[in-house]
Amino acid sequence: MESIQGRLRNGAGWLFYISVLGGMALLLPHSVFDPESTDFLLLLGVVGIWRYSMGAIHYVRGLIFLYLVYPHYRRRALKLGTAADPSHVYLMVTSFRIDALTTAAVYRSVIQEAIDCGYPTTVVCSIVELSDELLIKNLWNRLAPPGRVRLDIVRIPGTGKRDGLAQGFRAISRHQPDNRAVVAVIDGDTVLSPGVVRQTAPYFTLFDNLGGLTTNEFCEVRGSYVMQEWHKLRFAQRHINMCSMALSKRVLTLTGRMSVFRAEVVVDASFIADVENDHLEHWRLGRFKFLTGDDKSSWYSLMRLGYDTFYVPDAAIHTVEHPPEKSFIKASRKLMFRWYGNNLRQNSRALHLGMRRLGAFTSVVLLDQRVSMWTSLLGPSVAIIASIKYGFAYLLIYLLWIGLTRLVLTLLLLASGHSIGPAYPLILYYNQIVGALVKVYVFFRLDQQSWTRQKTKLNRDLASFQRWFNTWSSRAMTFSAGSVFVAALMWVV
Numbered sequence: 001m002e003s004i005q006g007r008l009r010n011g012a013g014w015l016f017y018i019s020v021l022g023g024m025a026l027l028l029p030h031s032v033f034d035p036e037s038t039d040f041l042l043l044l045g046v047v048g049i050w051r052y053s054m055g056a057i058h059y060v061r062g063l064i065f066l067y068l069v070y071p072h073y074r075r076r077a078l079k080l081g082t083a084a085d086p087s088h089v090y091l092m093v094t095s096f097r098i099d100a101l102t103t104a105a106v107y108r109s110v111i112q113e114a115i116d117c118g119y120p121t122t123v124v125c126s127i128v129e130l131s132d133e134l135l136i137k138n139l140w141n142r143l144a145p146p147g148r149v150r151l152d153i154v155r156i157p158g159t160g161k162r163d164g165l166a167q168g169f170r171a172i173s174r175h176q177p178d179n180r181a182v183v184a185v186i187d188g189d190t191v192l193s194p195g196v197v198r199q200t201a202p203y204f205t206l207f208d209n210l211g212g213l214t215t216n217e218f219c220e221v222r223g224s225y226v227m228q229e230w231h232k233l234r235f236a237q238r239h240i241n242m243c244s245m246a247l248s249k250r251v252l253t254l255t256g257r258m259s260v261f262r263a264e265v266v267v268d269a270s271f272i273a274d275v276e277n278d279h280l281e282h283w284r285l286g287r288f289k290f291l292t293g294d295d296k297s298s299w300y301s302l303m304r305l306g307y308d309t310f311y312v313p314d315a316a317i318h319t320v321e322h323p324p325e326k327s328f329i330k331a332s333r334k335l336m337f338r339w340y341g342n343n344l345r346q347n348s349r350a351l352h353l354g355m356r357r358l359g360a361f362t363s364v365v366l367l368d369q370r371v372s373m374w375t376s377l378l379g380p381s382v383a384i385i386a387s388i389k390y391g392f393a394y395l396l397i398y399l400l401w402i403g404l405t406r407l408v409l410t411l412l413l414l415a416s417g418h419s420i421g422p423a424y425p426l427i428l429y430y431n432q433i434v435g436a437l438v439k440v441y442v443f444f445r446l447d448q449q450s451w452t453r454q455k456t457k458l459n460r461d462l463a464s465f466q467r468w469f470n471t472w473s474s475r476a477m478t479f480s481a482g483s484v485f486v487a488a489l490m491w492v493v
Helices: 002-027 041-084 100-116 130-143 161-173 196-200 225-246 269-277 294-305 328-351 360-390 393-416 424-443 464-492
Strands: 089-095 121-127 149-155 182-187 190-192 210-221 258-262 279-282 286-289 308-321
Touching: 002 393, 041 225, 041 308, 041 360, 041 393, 089 100, 089 161, 100 121, 100 130, 100 149, 100 190, 121 130, 121 161, 130 149, 149 161, 161 182, 161 269, 161 294, 182 190, 182 196, 196 210, 196 308, 210 225, 210 294, 225 308, 225 328, 225 393, 225 424, 258 294, 269 294, 294 308, 294 328, 328 360, 328 424, 360 393, 360 424, 360 464, 393 424, 424 464
Parallel strands: 089 121, 089 182, 121 149, 210 308
Antiparallel strands: 182 258, 190 308, 210 258, 279 286
């Protein structure tokens, strides 16, 4: 019954969306749809061609990997048979301040996967609270794993996820794993799909230089309809982008939700130091430690150490998402602030690794991350200025263009295997505008960081003058950059 209701709701949503586009088209003069006219609708989109071309390249590369290259890799991995089996598997879970129902579902899936995978396995639990330890031991006794499956509980102070990961990695190093062992790093709100270990482990034998890989992600969101659709859209886009980057074995993030590493990587002292004490020396803001973004730190460390990264699209995990606020606007802004801050803090120093290490395409993608915050604002800014100067019709033309292009982009996501909904076109545009504004804001405030679940922020204990300088210099640079951007557009229009 719920499935039928959902389909009816989606059908009504699509009908309403298309009706609005049709109504907007009827309000515009016929010259807008005449290719011979200077008012032709597509002329407005010319300013975004180069930005759309990057998305098109990602999309084509993603489909090539998903439907051609990856199936070839999977067949090669299957042919290896038992020769690709790891000597030992470590399933390391970090959890802190997650509700008991989610924690129970996560550890039940992890212990069950340790039992079902058939490999010698150690479940490493990096936890803070006694209640989690009692829950884990209760599940362990109920599921009764065989002798080849062991449990290692690491109790740590609640000083952050990075410390939890580092302590877990050190616990694994004490087991002295050999070069054929693998480590799966799992977040405390991630439920594993059956068989995920067997789907991922063989690629470390297939690719000699593979340091880490990540997996496809689906989500269950404890929030409003819009929040649910926003997360689902994000994971559909993530899937295509991951596939695109995996074509070059340069996946740009090894998500903490579920990534698998060579054991010799996670026990490397320099890798542990990168995850635990990663920091940035900024010319204006000074030296500051990274509070969030452990997935970006692990990726950067692998790049620096000379390893490749990979994506396994048919190895799925399911995450339980708890929005940090009830309001969609507030929650999405908080999450964007954290995600985009993590990206930008790693971006500049990753580029310093050089094209020889990163590859040409990866270098272009990293450069595009730096300019996309401005190019995403170009279209609406030009449309608003033109509508003020020449007439409201230009804004209406732009809105129709956005409605049509976002509809096409939404339909293209069907190839990802993720479901789509009628709210996706609007959410795509919301992500473009609000996301760009958040990027601009955080670009000049890279030292400002906070967790959304733990409500903790980075405290640098700066002198009063340094705090004053950082605050006002960030405001001044944001205002200056925005003013130059608007002035340039005013001059062009």
